Every structure is written in structure tokens, then in C-alpha cells.
Amino acid sequence: MVRELREHRSQHCRRERKCLVSVNQLGMEDHPYDVLVVGARCAGAPLGMLLSQRGYAVEMVDQNAAGTDTVSTHWIRWPGVQQLRAWGLVPALEKTGCPxxxxxxxxxxxxxxxxxxxxxxxxxxxxxxRRTALDALLVAEAIAKGARLRERFAVTGLIVVDGRVAGVRGAGPDGPVDLHARVVVGADGRNSTVARLVKAPVLEDRGxxxxxxxxxxxxxxxxxxxxxxxxxxxxxxxxxxxxxxxxxxxxxxxxxxxxxxxxxxxxxxxxxxxxxxxxxxxxxxxxxxxxxxxAVRNARRHVHGPGWVLAGDAGHHKDPVSAQGISDAFADAAVLAYALDAGLSGSLGLDEALAGYSATRDAQRLAAFAYTCQQADWLGESH
Known part of the structure; x- marks a missing residue:
């Protein structure tokens, strides 16, 4: 499964009321977006960029304006830098004044x-x-590739069709709106609204x-x-x-x-x-x-279900002592873009593709999760 996702290339470019809205029927013509990404930072914005350049219709929403500061470890580890190089974004990062x-x-x-x-x-x-520079850069690149962005938009509920998530309900500067999509991605951080609304199970919590x-x-x-x-x-x-x-x-x-x-x-x-x-x-x-x-809990969630998937800290977050978060978010965006391309184009079933993303994510993360918990726990012990 992992090999299929990595080798896959796009073959069909195409463009608590209860916090849950039930809809009896919703045809494809009612899905204006292929993917709705909740959260436009280090996981969501690169994902929007990668899917848009493959020809998919992507809407990103974020509760803040692009480039708003956030708590961060700042460091992009070497694997994350390699990912930025692959995306051609290192020169732009240096132009922000980041040494x-x-x-x-x-x-x-x-x-x-x-x-x-x-x-x-x-x-x-x-x-x-600084995240003010990095996040703004990533959002700008996603928009340049064709993704749309709604800033200061708060997600308040999900649209569910026949047991599958098919969009979100929320409100922004222009008032309340329902946004329909084939897949909803929660890339909205460790306090993810999407994870809460879909009741994503917590698989491990080290506190x-x-x-x-x-x-x-x-x-x-x-x-x-x-x-x-x-x-x-x-x-x-x-x-x-x-x-x-x-x-x-x-x-x-x-x-x-x-x-x-x-x-x-x-x-x-x-x-x-x-x-x-x-x-x-x-x-x-x-x-x-x-x-x-x-003060970050070391925890990981189940990351996918019918019509929804989690990326970045929304699905897996750990203590900043190991400074893994940004690089992990980039890796999630890359793997999830392949998975969604496979599932949306029809070369794999969508649920099968998301399960493959989940398996790949676990293979990439579990050792680092254990190491980070050990390192953070070590700081909490007497020596």
C-alpha cells in the first residue's frame, strides 16, 4: 500500500444545532471542492499547494489571518529542509530574512x-x-498554485451524507456558510476542531x-x-x-x-x-x-474515517523538545497529497488510499514519538 502511494502519479487531473448537519442526498454537482483543508499552516498550506498543482479544487480555511504568529519550536530539521528544497521554496524562505x-x-x-x-x-x-514568515510563505505558494483561502473562518460543524463527512459548516467575515467537499482534512493543530467533531479516537496519550x-x-x-x-x-x-x-x-x-x-x-x-x-x-x-x-501533550489519534483525514499536529503531536513538528507536518502533506490524488482520481478507493496514508504516517512517526517521550520524560526526572 505504501509503495502504491509513493509510486502513484496523477492520471486523471480534474479540477452541537449539534455541530452535525445531516443531508439525505448530495450529488457530485453539489461538491464545489475536491478537498476542504481546515487549517492553513505547515501541514494544510503545503497540502493545498500540492493538490492544487495536480488540478484539484482546494479550499483552505483558517480561524486566523495568514501569517498570524503561533507557538512554535521554529526549527525545521534536515528532512523538512529537503522537502522545502523539493518544493523549490528554500530561496523564498531565505528572502524572508531567515538565516x-x-x-x-x-x-x-x-x-x-x-x-x-x-x-x-x-x-x-x-x-x-518565525512562523509569521514561514506560514505566510506557504499560504502564498498554495494560492499561487490555485488553492483558495478563507481567513478568520471558524468551523462550527460538519456536513454528513450517508455516514460520510461531506463538508463543514462555519462562519467568517461574510457570515455563516456551508462548504461542501469530497474530503475534509483537519490540519488545524493539536486542539483540532475537526478531530473533535469526528470524535477521532485517541490511540495513545502520554500526557x-x-x-x-x-x-x-x-x-x-x-x-x-x-x-x-x-x-x-x-x-x-x-x-x-x-x-x-x-x-x-x-x-x-x-x-x-x-x-x-x-x-x-x-x-x-x-x-x-x-x-x-x-x-x-x-x-x-x-x-x-x-x-x-x-505545555504539549504527547498524544496521537486515529487519523482517517469516511470522508475525513487528519494531518500534522491534528493527528499526532509531541513535546517540542525534539523539534519534530514542522518537518513532520511537511512529510504529512507530501504523503497525504499522493494518497488523496490516488483516491480522488479513482486509481485507488478513497478509503483504501487514506488507510495507506495512515500506515505510512505511523511508519514514519512511531519511533520518533517514543524517542521524544523518552527525551521529555528524561528532563522530568532527577539525574
Whole structure:
């Protein structure tokens, strides 16, 4: 099944009321879109791009405007960079002012390893873009390929026909509307509305194993990546857009600061200053943003059903300590585009194609899920 999806090429280019709307009959002429993508970020926007360039009618909807900031680990790991290269988007990413990262330093309790990562004998340059830049770029590329976008659109329910999801009900700046499609994709993050509405079963839930805070700094001495582990905490520095550096602090849940911004900010600053190497890197730098917090459950859902499928964090989300999220979202978009092309063109049954996507996704993710949980759990233990 996985081989069929990967080798498949498009053969037929073609263009709680209960939160559930039942419709007795809905013919193909009533499906103005082939695919409706809920969420237009790192999974949804590339999927919209890939399907549109294959000739499918794609509508993307998002509750925010394109390029709205969101909590993120920023780092695009090497597999994600390779995917961006395959899509021809690395030059556009660099034009946003996101610097390439060609060197790294890993400091584990004072034992330091430095170097330039290699892949296949060549320099494995990576990136840590602001999501304001990356998401806007991905949406623009999807629109350029023919996808449509509704911004500030909130999904409130599903349209169901004979037991299959056939669209969504929602509202945007122009008021309420029903949108019909052959397939609805939930690419709307770990708190996915689509996942909630279809009652996607949770297959595994490891809970919150670590917490994090991050802020943007100007004037650091770092040009590459620096990651420092001290006791039960991990600190990382990543160069990003606007000559800024993302400085992230990961710590055990029980060490969370008292409620309130003042306590959170003080905890963040004191934790960084406690590590001399980090304090030195930030000595002449200024914090230019309020620290943001993240506490992510390590969980995965069943990702497909009649007329619906989940992508990115909507189906599988894990602690940001391993910085897998963006690269995983890109991989989901690529695999799901092949699966939907196969199912919508008729070369495979749609349900069969989505099952193949699910199997491929599990094969790509389960080892990384276990590793991330282990790494996050390690930070939560005494050493």
C-alpha cells in the first residue's frame, strides 16, 4: 500500500444545532471542492499547494489571518529542509530574512560537541524561521498554485451524507456558510476542531512530560545553534528572522513558575542566568518579547474515517523538545497529497488510499514519538 502511494502519479487531473448537519442526498454537482483543508499552516498550506498543482479544487480555511504568529519550536530539521528544497521554496524562505544554520554546539553538563552537520557528505543547512514568515510563505505558494483561502473562518460543524463527512459548516467575515467537499482534512493543530467533531479516537496519550518557555533576543553572540543541558533543564538558542535569536527553556512540569506573567518572566530570566555559558551568550543581548509558554501533550489519534483525514499536529503531536513538528507536518502533506490524488482520481478507493496514508504516517512517526517521550520524560526526572 505504501509503495502504491509513493509510486502513484496523477492520471486523471480534474479540477452541537449539534455541530452535525445531516443531508439525505448530495450529488457530485453539489461538491464545489475536491478537498476542504481546515487549517492553513505547515501541514494544510503545503497540502493545498500540492493538490492544487495536480488540478484539484482546494479550499483552505483558517480561524486566523495568514501569517498570524503561533507557538512554535521554529526549527525545521534536515528532512523538512529537503522537502522545502523539493518544493523549490528554500530561496523564498531565505528572502524572508531567515538565516541558514550551518553550525551547532551541544553542551551536556559541560561536555561540548561542536561542528557542522553533514548529510550525504554535504553541509546539512537547516533553518529556524518565525512562523509569521514561514506560514505566510506557504499560504502564498498554495494560492499561487490555485488553492483558495478563507481567513478568520471558524468551523462550527460538519456536513454528513450517508455516514460520510461531506463538508463543514462555519462562519467568517461574510457570515455563516456551508462548504461542501469530497474530503475534509483537519490540519488545524493539536486542539483540532475537526478531530473533535469526528470524535477521532485517541490511540495513545502520554500526557505532558515537560514544559517550555521561549523569547526573542536581539544582539546575541550566537551565529549557529547552541543547546545546553544542565540538570533537569534544557536551553537552546536558534538564529531566526529579523536578526533575532529564539532562546528556549525546557523544564519539568513540577518546576513550573507560579501563575502570572511576572512570575513566569522572572523564572525564565533566572533560569537562563543560572547557566554561565548561556548568560555569557546573552550578556550584551536584549529580550525583545514577552516569553511565551508551551505545555504539549504527547498524544496521537486515529487519523482517517469516511470522508475525513487528519494531518500534522491534528493527528499526532509531541513535546517540542525534539523539534519534530514542522518537518513532520511537511512529510504529512507530501504523503497525504499522493494518497488523496490516488483516491480522488479513482486509481485507488478513497478509503483504501487514506488507510495507506495512515500506515505510512505511523511508519514514519512511531519511533520518533517514543524517542521524544523518552527525551521529555528524561528532563522530568532527577539525574
Amino acid at each position: 541558514p544554520i550551518a553550525s551547532a554546539s551541544l553542551d551536556f553538563e559541560g561536555r561540548v560537541v561542536t561542528g557542522g552537520p553533514k548529510a550525504g557528505g554535504t553541509e546539512a543547512v537547516t533553518y529556524a524561521p 505532558i512530560l515537560a514544559r517550555s518557555l521561549y523569547g526573542y533576543w536581539r544582539g546575541t553572540a550566537e551565529r549557529g545553534v547552541r543547546v545546553v543541558f544542565r540538570g533537569r533543564r534544557g536551553i537552546s538558542l536558534w538564529p531566526t528572522n529579523g536578526d533575532l535569536t529564539v532562546v528556549s527553556l525546557v523544564f519539568p512540569p513540577e518546576e513550573a513558575p507560579a501563575p502570572g506573567r511576572t512570575a513566569r518572566d522572572a523564572f525564565y530570566m533566572s533560569s537562563l542566568r543560572e547557566v554561565p555559558e548561556v548568560g555569557q551568550a546573552l550578556a550584551s543581548a536584549d529580550l525583545v518579547s514577552q516569553p511565551r509558554s508551551a
